Amino acid sequence: MMYAPEIVVINSSITRKIPITIDFIKERVANRLAADVIIKNTSLGENSTLYGALAFTAQKYLNIERLKLVE
Numbered sequence: 001m002m003y004a005p006e007i008v009v010i011n012s013s014i015t016r017k018i019p020i021t022i023d024f025i026k027e028r029v030a031n032r033l034a035a036d037v038i039i040k041n042t043s044l045g046e047n048s049t050l051y052g053a054l055a056f057t058a059q060k061y062l063n064i065e066r067l068k069l070v071e
Contacts, residue, residue, distance in 0.1 A: 007038040011048040015041045 008029070015021045019041070026039050042048050058064040 005037060007040065009040055009042045009048070009052075011042050011044065016043070 010022070010025070012021075015025075022039060022041055029037055029039060044051060055067045058067045
């Protein structure tokens with residue numbers, strides 16, 4: 001199965017503390033995959049995996065095309 005994400009969200013304390021690492025990752029991804037992929041950091045911390053699993057499950061099993069979680 002091949003994925004072609006429009007956005008990649010990274011959950012890392014390192015990228016939150018050293019934001020320049022996101023630019024480094026963007027350069028590497030643009031050279032190998034696609035230049036138009038958005039790469040950003042998240043501030044969700046420990047909950048980001050839970051929210052991602054919830055969104056995936058809602059889309060796959062409940063046939064919800066777009067899910068927007070707000071705090």
